[in-house]
Amino acid sequence: xxxxxxxxxxxxxxxxxxxxxxxxxxxxxxxxxxxxxxxxxxxxxxxxxxxxxxxxxxxxxxxxxxxxxxxxxxxxxxxxxxxxxxxxxxxxxxxxxxxxxxxxxxxxxxxxxxxxxxxxxxxxxxxxxxxxxxxxxxxxxxxxxxxxxxxxxxxxxxxxxxxxxxxxxxxxxxxxxxxxxxxxxxxxxxxxxxxxxxxxxxxxxxxxxxxxxxxxxxxxxxxxxxxxxxxxxxxxxxxxxxxxxxxxxxxxxxxxxxxxxxxxxxxxxxxxxxxxxxxxxxxxxxxxxxxxxxxxxxxxxxxxxxxxxxxxx
Amino acid sequence: xxxxxxxxxxxxxxxxxxxxxxxxxxxxxxxxxxxxxxxxxxxxxxxxxxxxxxxxxxxxxxxxxxxxxxxxxxxxxxxxxxxxxxxxxxxxxxxxxxxxxxxxxxxxxxxxxxxxxxxxxxxxxxxxxxxxxxxxxxxxxxxxxxxxxxxxxxxxxxxxxxxxxxxxxxxxxxxxxxxxxxxxxxxxxxxxxxxxxxxxxxxxxxxxxxxxxxxxxxxxxxxxxxxxxxxxxxxxxxxxxxxxxxxxxxxxxxxxxxxxxxxxxxxxxxxxxxxxxxxxxxxxxxxxxxxxxxxxxxxxxxxxxxxxxxxxxxxxxxxxxxxxxxxxx
Numbered sequence: 001x002x003x004x005x006x007x008x009x010x011x012x013x014x015x016x017x018x019x020x021x022x023x024x025x026x027x028x029x030x031x032x033x034x035x036x037x038x039x040x041x042x043x044x045x046x047x048x049x050x051x052x053x054x055x056x057x058x059x060x061x062x063x064x065x066x067x068x069x070x071x072x073x074x075x076x077x078x079x080x081x082x083x084x085x086x087x088x089x090x091x092x093x094x095x096x097x098x099x100x101x102x103x104x105x106x107x108x109x110x111x112x113x114x115x116x117x118x119x120x121x122x123x124x125x126x127x128x129x130x131x132x133x134x135x136x137x138x139x140x141x142x143x144x145x146x147x148x149x150x151x152x153x154x155x156x157x158x159x160x161x162x163x164x165x166x167x168x169x170x171x172x173x174x175x176x177x178x179x180x181x182x183x184x185x186x187x188x189x190x191x192x193x194x195x196x197x198x199x200x201x202x203x204x205x206x207x208x209x210x211x212x213x214x215x216x217x218x219x220x221x222x223x224x225x226x227x228x229x230x231x232x233x234x235x236x237x238x239x240x241x242x243x244x245x246x247x248x249x250x251x252x253x254x255x256x257x258x259x260x261x262x263x264x265x266x267x268x269x270x271x272x273x274x275x276x277x278x279x280x281x282x283x284x285x286x287x288x289x290x291x292x293x294x295x296x297x298x299x300x301x302x303x304x305x306x307x308x309x310x311x312x313x
Numbered sequence: 314x315x316x317x318x319x320x321x322x323x324x325x326x327x328x329x330x331x332x333x334x335x336x337x338x339x340x341x342x343x344x345x346x347x348x349x350x351x352x353x354x355x356x357x358x359x360x361x362x363x364x365x366x367x368x369x370x371x372x373x374x375x376x377x378x379x380x381x382x383x384x385x386x387x388x389x390x391x392x393x394x395x396x397x398x399x400x401x402x403x404x405x406x407x408x409x410x411x412x413x414x415x416x417x418x419x420x421x422x423x424x425x426x427x428x429x430x431x432x433x434x435x436x437x438x439x440x441x442x443x444x445x446x447x448x449x450x451x452x453x454x455x456x457x458x459x460x461x462x463x464x465x466x467x468x469x470x471x472x473x474x475x476x477x478x479x480x481x482x483x484x485x486x487x488x489x490x491x492x493x494x495x496x497x498x499x500x501x502x503x504x505x506x507x508x509x510x511x512x513x514x515x516x517x518x519x520x521x522x523x524x525x526x527x528x529x530x531x532x533x534x535x536x537x538x539x540x541x542x543x544x545x546x547x548x549x550x551x552x553x554x555x556x557x558x559x560x561x562x563x564x565x566x567x568x569x570x571x572x573x574x575x576x577x578x579x580x581x582x583x584x585x586x587x588x589x590x591x592x593x594x595x596x597x598x599x600x601x602x603x604x605x606x607x608x609x610x611x612x613x614x615x616x617x618x619x620x621x622x623x624x625x626x627x628x629x630x631x632x633x634x635x636x637x638x639x640x641x642x
Binding site: 007010011014015018019022023032131134135136138139141142143144145146147149151153154158247249250253254256257269272280284287288291292295 | 345356461462464465468469470471472473476477478480481513516553557558560561564577580584587588591595601602603605606609610613614
């Protein structure tokens, strides 16, 4: 388990190195901050202020040291504060993180409905119900999220006037109205993927020998389906959903922007538009950390679902 | 005797012979696949021959004719003559906020959207194929290094990567292609590596080695042909994802920049008018949706048909398949 976690940390460090490389070698961080026609003196002064006049390996070492030791998330000394908000980038990100997480949990909670849908479809592969579910699930994963969001706003908020078009009012009981549409925009894709994955995993498991054995000894079809097959299929379902998570962040960014939901996605886009490097670094770090964390949970779920898998050696 | 005559007839008529091939039959007999396949063919042809099939010039602004509703006509000014002549035009899908014909813009926008989708898949596919071949064939340290890089890239959300890269390099058609190349190559590298690892132990590769074939020849002549089907399946299912991501990027303002426009750009520029002119937002979305859906459905069919364990379900007629499904479940 320690080894598995260590692997995650290495991947995360690799990713952050990539980001450092992208910002510092492919682009010029100071050039990104100032106007195109800024005089050389201004650039030199800024370089000195933020420590960009030092050799690149020193900056890299400093960057990693700050990540590892204090998690201060700075590109260089004196560069840990958001350029726009004048507060620590870390605080900004930690402030926004729960909002994104709650939205994700809501969407994934609704999306779980895809599992029973996929199970029903898998009972009769290529049957009528399966065909309908198949086309429907592909339809919902083919809808651009930003378009779905606009359509929901147009229909529910503008035409019917039921829910607010966008906004945020805390995560408490008063804020639920603002959460319905963003969650409804994100949920269909999750649901569709859940249904597809469950269906594929169930069909795969149903063709295995132990199913024939179970039938031969006279077990009821639903006992076989729910106690034997589903449990074995759960491993594939969990794996594939872990892979989906990185993709889920894509939709989350767009939805946060359209509904003005103050999560990490909105923060990141604002930071990119405002060329706010510390906030960009911090948001990327935290988003990658989240993906990594969920993948770790997925791996530990395996050992629980299938005791044959072990990370001991 | 009767048998012989039919044999001869089939031989004499290549159309019938083609029609009766199992693959063609499987394609025709599944209505969903047939419709999505035909739709894809149509939009590809429309994009390819855009200047010939679009009814009007997609950049021709007719400000008096802003937001003309679908299926209505208006009197436009033909500026090719001076003084401008009156030109009575019929707009099938209406006009946008600058009085440009929506249908023509959708057709030309499709060029960019489909172009990004197909080129993105091709470039990332070849990159992934090359690295996957190296990784699977030489194994050892090369494999370890490439697979660790794959792990890193797999954990980055595509949109995040795209935003960062476009932030650093600036926007533009080829930079977007570059984004997809570095954001999607891992898929192909993984599939390629898996197939190559399995193949390199096969007798035919051993035999090729034994007669002194060089690595390059083995990879190109013996391994590559076995990779075409699995990679094509991955590619068909990845085109819609790339089209959707490009649309999202354009919608956020990081994608295709005016005067060029993709479906995502059209949607984004129509967004302020969503309450007054629904078609400027609905139509590009429908175009993206139908294209992505068709690619997905076609890709699934391709995957099923290339998988020997699943193929029989699709090869039979619907009724037989349903009965077989009931028996099997």
